[in-house]
Amino acid sequence: MSDARHFKDHHREARVFIARTVFTAVFIILLTGLLVTRFYSLQVTHHQDYVTQSDRNRVHVLPIPPTRGLVYDRNGELLAENRASYTLSIVYERVSDLEATLEVVGGLVNVSANDIEKFNDQLRQKRRPFDPVPLRYNLTEEEIARLAVNEYRLDGVEVHAQLVRNYTHGELFAHTLGYVGRINERELAGFSEEVYQQYIGTHSIGKIGLEREYEQQLLGQVGYQNVETNARGRVLRVLDSRAPKPGQDIVLHMDTALQREAYQALDGRRGAVVAIDVNSGGVLAAISAPSFDANLFVTGISYKDYRLLNQSRDLPLFNRFLQGQYPAGSTIKPVIGLAGLHHEVITPQDTIYDPGYYRLKNDNRLYRDWKRQGHGSEVDITQAIVESCDTYFYDLGHNLGIDRMHNFGDQFGLGEKTGIDIPSERRGLWPSKQWKRGARGVGWYPGDSLNVSIGQGDVLTTPVQLAVMTATLANQGKHFRPQVVSQVGAEAKQPELVQSVDVAQEHWDVVLDAMREVIHGRHGTAKSISGGASYEMAGKTGTAQVVAIAQGEKYDSDALSERNRDHALFVGYAPFDKPEIAVAVILENAESSSSAAKISRRLFDNWLNRESR
Numbered sequence: 001m002s003d004a005r006h007f008k009d010h011h012r013e014a015r016v017f018i019a020r021t022v023f024t025a026v027f028i029i030l031l032t033g034l035l036v037t038r039f040y041s042l043q044v045t046h047h048q049d050y051v052t053q054s055d056r057n058r059v060h061v062l063p064i065p066p067t068r069g070l071v072y073d074r075n076g077e078l079l080a081e082n083r084a085s086y087t088l089s090i091v092y093e094r095v096s097d098l099e100a101t102l103e104v105v106g107g108l109v110n111v112s113a114n115d116i117e118k119f120n121d122q123l124r125q126k127r128r129p130f131d132p133v134p135l136r137y138n139l140t141e142e143e144i145a146r147l148a149v150n151e152y153r154l155d156g157v158e159v160h161a162q163l164v165r166n167y168t169h170g171e172l173f174a175h176t177l178g179y180v181g182r183i184n185e186r187e188l189a190g191f192s193e194e195v196y197q198q199y200i201g202t203h204s205i206g207k208i209g210l211e212r213e214y215e216q217q218l219l220g221q222v223g224y225q226n227v228e229t230n231a232r233g234r235v236l237r238v239l240d241s242r243a244p245k246p247g248q249d250i251v252l253h254m255d256t257a258l259q260r261e262a263y264q265a266l267d268g269r270r271g272a273v274v275a276i277d278v279n280s281g282g283v284l285a286a287i288s289a290p291s292f293d294a295n296l297f298v299t300g301i302s303y304k305d306y307r308l309l310n311q312s313r314d315l316p317l318f319n320r321f322l323q324g325q326y327p328a329g330s331t332i333k334p335v336i337g338l339a340g341l342h343h344e345v346i347t348p349q350d351t352i353y354d355p356g357y358y359r360l361k362n363d364n365r366l367y368r369d370w371k372r373q374g375h376g377s378e379v380d381i382t383q384a385i386v387e388s389c390d391t392y393f394y395d396l397g398h399n400l401g402i403d404r405m406h407n408f409g410d411q412f413g414l415g416e417k418t419g420i421d422i423p424s425e426r427r428g429l430w431p432s433k434q435w436k437r438g439a440r441g442v443g444w445y446p447g448d449s450l451n452v453s454i455g456q457g458d459v460l461t462t463p464v465q466l467a468v469m470t471a472t473l474a475n476q477g478k479h480f481r482p483q484v485v486s487q488v489g490a491e492a493k494q495p496e497l498v499q500s501v502d503v504a505q506e507h508w509d510v511v512l513d514a515m516r517e518v519i520h521g522r523h524g525t526a527k528s529i530s531g532g533a534s535y536e537m538a539g540k541t542g543t544a545q546v547v548a549i550a551q552g553e554k555y556d557s558d559a560l561s562e563r564n565r566d567h568a569l570f571v572g573y574a575p576f577d578k579p580e581i582a583v584a585v586i587l588e589n590a591e592s593s594s595s596a597a598k599i600s601r602r603l604f605d606n607w608l609n610r611e612s613r
Helices: 002-007 010-045 047-056 098-108 113-124 141-149 185-189 193-198 209-213 215-219 256-266 303-310 329-342 381-386 390-400 402-410 433-440 446-453 463-474 505-520 593-608
Strands: 059-064 078-090 133-136 157-167 179-182 204-208 223-229 235-242 250-252 271-277 283-289 352-354 376-379 478-480 485-488 497-500 538-544 567-574 581-587
Touching: 078 098, 078 141, 098 141, 113 133, 141 157, 157 179, 179 209, 204 209, 204 215, 209 215, 256 271, 256 283, 256 593, 271 463, 271 593, 329 381, 329 390, 329 402, 329 463, 329 505, 329 538, 329 567, 352 390, 376 381, 381 390, 381 505, 390 402, 390 446, 402 446, 463 478, 463 505, 463 567, 463 581, 505 538, 538 593, 567 593, 581 593
Parallel strands: none
Antiparallel strands: 059 223, 078 133, 078 157, 179 204, 223 235, 250 485, 271 283, 271 581, 352 376, 478 497, 538 567, 567 581
């Protein structure tokens, strides 16, 4: 025992005990301080932040998309509507395993690789948290039932009714109405914050045509609702809401019956038809053929369908009446003739000798007339228009000069955008000295003026330009801007007079009488369409070369491939004594202008022979 007492140090043990007690006490005090500090931070300093985050776990602000405005024709026929469609969407923030969820969903409903790719594209775009991202549109009742039965294992998967755009006439108005489609990353990147807020809850935007031009009027204003959800994200109740404001409806000048007549008259051929109200500039019909079904694009066109459209040689996606640029051919001869009378270069009594060609002084080149033997020894302005004598206009164009031809044609809208309310219009080309110097780096030659006088050479026009030119001739100089839309909401759009062409009445009479003789005269180039008409018409035929014919060679249709043959054109208006409707028709590679004239006659009959419009 003495040895044990010798080795035991009570003082040392006491010191160790005290040190350990102090250390433990300090450690407990520090932990308590940290815990109190954390409690203070949670309960006092950041109390409101965590309350807000907590509320967000059960209370959400959901956007309510507005109803897109409807589109009607002039008679109240519905052209673009909104149809209810059940949409399968996924809220990414509520899905623990997206790949597994997509696999389960794919086993219940048909989800294509195209659907998944578009879903992933939208998922990568800028969006609000907890916004549902569409995966599949147009669910069937059976598919909805399968998803409902399996709801317990589909966290974050929602099925809800959504209004989807529908075009009631499919191909008939595809190039005028255009279509809506899913908002893509490029469009989203161009949105300001204000614009982005307008599209919350909306997945579509106008892509082309009137849908794009009048996007802001058709879109409407988004609404909101505060909803309480459970742990699975299912809505339990709506706390409060603000109703969306629907988009404005728009009414068109266009007439469905006339549009259908034009489409059927084209009969699958490549070409374009435009009909305009002479007295207002309202577009009554506008067809580009072949066309396409605009409904294919609304919820996202499949790659197969898009490839078929995009790779077609007939270019169904190309808007010929607005973007197709064609030589005007002889359709501009009335304008050139009117310029000659106005500038007193010719009189109605002046005549020329037409041997079938024209030759400039000190130039061996022969500028051929379409009629190889010529039109006779005393061709005046009336005969030149009625029989489309090229030689007469070669001589007139040479004497007028390009400056006067250019300035006069400019008043009829040649070489400039018409300002029609459909986007992506092309301006065509009405050549001038300044243009050639800038574009080609060379001067203007006398032969260039000869080509312009018959609508060839560098002259390019769109069908809508030709329709505006014809309407301006019909109402003797009143040049109206073409408008497709006549009313937006409750506000009617007024006709817009661009300018008035100041020409003496006797000069108008000469040219317009000649245009009447084109159809009703014994030698008129469009006399074939006059039979049985209860009204008089006026017009001008034309052909436009697709490929150049070498000097001295004769045009040989059989030697050319079908797509290198001449285009056929016709412009006209009716009735002659009190014009109502002006029409421009182009048939690609159709050669015979009478085929284009026959289409115009069908439109005149459809419009003028109705009991009521």
